[in-house]
Amino acid sequence: MKITILGAGAWGTALAIPLARKHDVILWGRNAEAMQQASQQRENQLYLPGFPLPAELAVSADFEAAVGHVCADPGDSLLIAASSVSGLRDLAGHLKAYPIPNLVWLCKGLEEGTRLLPHQIVQQVLGAELPAGALSGPSFAQEVARGLPCALTIAGADATLCERVVAAVHGNNIRIYSSDDLVGVEIGGAVKNILAIATGVADGLQLGLNARAALITRGLAEITRLGVALGGRPETFMGLSGVGDLILTCTGDLSRNRRVGLGLAKNKKLDDIVAELGHVAEGVRCAKAVRELAQEKGIDMPITDAVAAALFEGVTVQEMVSRLLSRDPREETV
Ligand SMILES: NC(=O)c1ccc[n+]([C@@H]2O[C@H](COP(=O)([O-])OP(=O)(O)OC[C@H]3O[C@@H](n4cnc5c(N)ncnc54)[C@H](O)[C@@H]3O)[C@@H](O)[C@H]2O)c1
Numbered sequence: 001m002k003i004t005i006l007g008a009g010a011w012g013t014a015l016a017i018p019l020a021r022k023h024d025v026i027l028w029g030r031n032a033e034a035m036q037q038a039s040q041q042r043e044n045q046l047y048l049p050g051f052p053l054p055a056e057l058a059v060s061a062d063f064e065a066a067v068g069h070v071c072a073d074p075g076d077s078l079l080i081a082a083s084s085v086s087g088l089r090d091l092a093g094h095l096k097a098y099p100i101p102n103l104v105w106l107c108k109g110l111e112e113g114t115r116l117l118p119h120q121i122v123q124q125v126l127g128a129e130l131p132a133g134a135l136s137g138p139s140f141a142q143e144v145a146r147g148l149p150c151a152l153t154i155a156g157a158d159a160t161l162c163e164r165v166v167a168a169v170h171g172n173n174i175r176i177y178s179s180d181d182l183v184g185v186e187i188g189g190a191v192k193n194i195l196a197i198a199t200g201v202a203d204g205l206q207l208g209l210n211a212r213a214a215l216i217t218r219g220l221a222e223i224t225r226l227g228v229a230l231g232g233r234p235e236t237f238m239g240l241s242g243v244g245d246l247i248l249t250c251t252g253d254l255s256r257n258r259r260v261g262l263g264l265a266k267n268k269k270l271d272d273i274v275a276e277l278g279h280v281a282e283g284v285r286c287a288k289a290v291r292e293l294a295q296e297k298g299i300d301m302p303i304t305d306a307v308a309a310a311l312f313e314g315v316t317v318q319e320m321v322s323r324l325l326s327r328d329p330r331e332e333t334v
């Protein structure tokens with residue numbers, strides 16, 4: 001199969017490594033100098049240092065050639081967008097000029113300002129007819145790049161596209177499940193990042209494993225409440241893109257979102273934490289968007305609200321914790 005991955009960040013690069021071993025893959029990045037360096041040194045030093053790129057992987061900054069690669073054989077090809085949510089609209093806009101056969105995106109979050117999910121952005125820019133879907137689930141780039149086992153979900157309305165993603169990605173140490181609940185899968189992937197920030201704060205303050213488990217569990221209730229209100233199915237939040245990714249991101253120190261929370265617990269400034277990370281922590285922008293969406297829809301999301309208050313309103317992490325603990329008792333329902 002011909003595969004093009006647009007976006008040579010940590011995750012796009014990591015996924016390119018196993019895919020290049022079985023398919024004809026081009027990894028495209030917009031930074032020509034970095035792509036030339038990666039191609040020559042066989043390593044993406046900027047985004048995924050320490051992981052050799054297979055000799056079969058083509059690395060390029062030539063957008064036309066990269067997109068043309070999949071347009072040339074629409075019956076047996078796959079186009080993957082590996083940008084952040086903030087880059088998806090721009091990236092999709094550049095695709096309008098091409099007869100692309102399909103589109104799968106890897107980003108997790110809501111767009112700042114519009115509060116749209118990735119599939120809504122893609123539909124706005126490229127139309128609803130394009131076979132399209134989200135590939136999501138618990139997956140740290142570094143582990144996938146090392147070839148460690150991983151399970152993901154492809155979500156989309158087009159069954160043929162889902163089958164093609166399974167055919168392309170499933171195998172060796174990667175398992176791919178499919179789902180037609182695009183909203184549920186995207187909401188799980190978006191909101192877990194905010195909850196990872198909350199858990200990072202709790203762990204950074206050494207509030208204990210009981211507090212961590214409570215945050216994850218009540219966080220899952222927040223994901224489910226919002227997701228169901230937007231049309232997702234409750235069982236989706238029990239799957240890989242829901243509780244699976246929530247557990248990974250809240251507990252794994254490779255998570256950049258969790259590290260934002262750990263930084264806040266040390267009273268570091270948000271700008272400094274983000275600069276230190278140097279990479280996308282989607283939960284920061286997403287916290288604002290999800291809080292606004294929840295308020296608009298009248299959905300109670302106290303953990304999200306507390307994270308947004310700590311990120312954007314100068315509320316201290318101690319105050320954030322005390323706000324959550326001083327809430328009135330309630331029945332344990334979603
Ligand atoms: N890193 C992971 O372990 C991981 C795993 C699963 C999902 N994700 C999700 O995948 C998305 C990307 O994450 P990442 O870790 O690769 O981030 P990253 O910061 O490492 O890379 C993002 C890449 O997107 C590119 N980009 C941004 N805007 C663009 C645009 N308009 N046009 C072209 N390229 C653009 C950047 O140049 C960069 O190469 C995020 O939404 C993240 O939540 C990440």
Ligand SMILES: O=P(O)(O)OC[C@H](O)CO
Binds near residue numbers: 193196248256
């Ligand atoms: O590093 P994070 O926090 O962006 O998490 C990466 C992936 O989304 C984990 O599945």
